[in-house]
Amino acid sequence: MTHKTGLEDYFVIRNNKKMRFGYTTGSCAAAAASGAAQILLGGREIKEVSLMTPKGILLHLELADISREADAASCAVKKDAGDDPDTTDGILIYARVEKNSDITAPRITVDGGIGVGRVTKPGLSQKVGEAAINPVPRKMIYKAVEEAAGQFDYEGKLKVTIYVPEGEEIARKTFNPRLGIQGGISILGTSGIVEPMSEKALIRSIEVEMTQHVSQGEKYLLVTPGNYGADYLREHMELPFEKNIKCSNYVGETIDMAVNMGAKGILFVSHIGKFVKVAAGIMNTHSHSADGRMEVICSNAIRAGAGIECAREILACNTTDEALHILEKHCILHETMKEITDRIQFYLDHRSYEQILLGAVVFSNEFGYLGQTPHAEELITKINQGVN
Structure with a gap:
C-alpha cells in the first residue's frame, strides 16, 4: 500500500499535464527533528510524523534510517519535490536531537552539520558563519521540537543538528556557491510546500x-x-x-x-x-x-x-x-x-x-x-x- 503524505489531492495543471505538489527541505528537516525528538524523549521508535506546514497543509511523513542512543536520536525524511524539477528531490534530510547539558545554551539550539551550507558572505537572511537554514524552516524546526518536548514533559535543553550526507555534492548544481554558501545545500521553504515549476x-x-x-x-x-x-x-x-x-x-x-x-x-x-x-x-x-x-x-x-x-x-x-x-x-x-x-x-x-x-x-x-x-x-x- 502506498504511503499517503496528505498531498494526494494537491496539484496544478501546466501545459495540459497534472503536476503533483511536493514538500520542501525545510519540511523534511522539521519532520525529521520532530521524529528524532519524539524517539529520544519517548524512548521508542516511531515510523511516521505529522507536520502542519505554513501553507496550512498537514503532512504525514515517513521516517527513515532511525538511530537511538541514551541521550540522542536521529532519523531522516526523504525529500519529495513532486513534479517540480529540483536537484534535492529524493535525498534524505537528517536531524539529530540530543540532550544538552550546557547551562548557557538556550532551551533549543538548531545548527547545521555535514552537507548543510555555511554562509560566508553578507546579504542573506542568515549571518556570516551561520548554517544556511532559512528563517521559516528554522521556526518550523523549533516548533516541532518544542511540541515533542511538551508531549513528554521534558524541561531540559535540546540540541538539533540538521545534516544532509549528499548535500555538498548537490550544492554544486545550485546557486549556493555563487551566493557565498559553502559546503552544502540550504534548508529552504516559506510555505513548506513545493508547487510545481513555481x-x-x-x-x-x-x-x-x-x-x-x-x-x-x-x-x-x-x-x-x-x-x-x-x-x-x-x-x-x-x-x-x-x-x-x-x-x-x-x-x-x-x-x-x-x-x-x-x-x-x-x-x-x-x-x-x-x-x-x-x-x-x-x-x-x-x-x-x-x-x-x-x-x-x-x-x-x-x-x-x-x-x-x-x-x-x-x-x-x-x-x-x-x-x-x-x-x-x-x-x-x-x-x-x-x-x-x-x-x-x-x-x-x-x-x-x-x-x-x-x-x-x-x-x-x-x-x-x-x-x-x-x-x-x-x-x-x-x-x-x-x-x-
Whole structure:
C-alpha cells in the first residue's frame, strides 16, 4: 500500500499535464527533528510524523534510517519535490536531537552539520558563519521540537543538528556557491510546500542573488538571461565574470527588483533569441509568454530599409540565426541591429521609468557580437571600474 503524505489531492495543471505538489527541505528537516525528538524523549521508535506546514497543509511523513542512543536520536525524511524539477528531490534530510547539558545554551539550539551550507558572505537572511537554514524552516524546526518536548514533559535543553550526507555534492548544481554558501545545500521553504515549476520560487532565487550583490556594494549589476549569455560574457567580454547574475526569462522583474533595491544600473548580456523580444516591450522572454521574434526582426528590418521580399524571407525563418543570414544577404544586418538595439533601450527605460541606467549587449552564437544599446558602453565602464 502506498504511503499517503496528505498531498494526494494537491496539484496544478501546466501545459495540459497534472503536476503533483511536493514538500520542501525545510519540511523534511522539521519532520525529521520532530521524529528524532519524539524517539529520544519517548524512548521508542516511531515510523511516521505529522507536520502542519505554513501553507496550512498537514503532512504525514515517513521516517527513515532511525538511530537511538541514551541521550540522542536521529532519523531522516526523504525529500519529495513532486513534479517540480529540483536537484534535492529524493535525498534524505537528517536531524539529530540530543540532550544538552550546557547551562548557557538556550532551551533549543538548531545548527547545521555535514552537507548543510555555511554562509560566508553578507546579504542573506542568515549571518556570516551561520548554517544556511532559512528563517521559516528554522521556526518550523523549533516548533516541532518544542511540541515533542511538551508531549513528554521534558524541561531540559535540546540540541538539533540538521545534516544532509549528499548535500555538498548537490550544492554544486545550485546557486549556493555563487551566493557565498559553502559546503552544502540550504534548508529552504516559506510555505513548506513545493508547487510545481513555481515562477515565484525562481524569481525569489534571483532576488536573493541580486540582494547579495547589492549588499556587497555593487550598484551597477551585470546580468545574463542564461547559459549562452554567461558563456559569451566569460569568453568574449572583458568584464568581471564573477559578478554575473542570471535572470532567466524575467527581464522585467529583474529591473523592478533592482530599482527597489536601490541599484543604479544593469547591463544585460544576452543572446539575440531572448532579447529581440525586449525590442517589442516583451519583458518575460519565455516562449510560452510571447514569441514574435521574426515579426520584431522583420519590422525593424523594414525600418532599416528592407524590401518586401526580404521581409517575407525573414517571416519564413524558424531561428534568429536564419533571419540574421537573410539580413546579411540583403546587406542590412548592421542597420537592422541598430534599430533593434535602439528599441531595446527604449523599452528597458520604459520599464524602469528611467530611474536607473540600463543597457544591453546582444550577440548570436553564430555571428558573435551584433550590437549594443546606447547606454551599454557607460555601464561597461562603470562595472569595470567598480563604480558605486
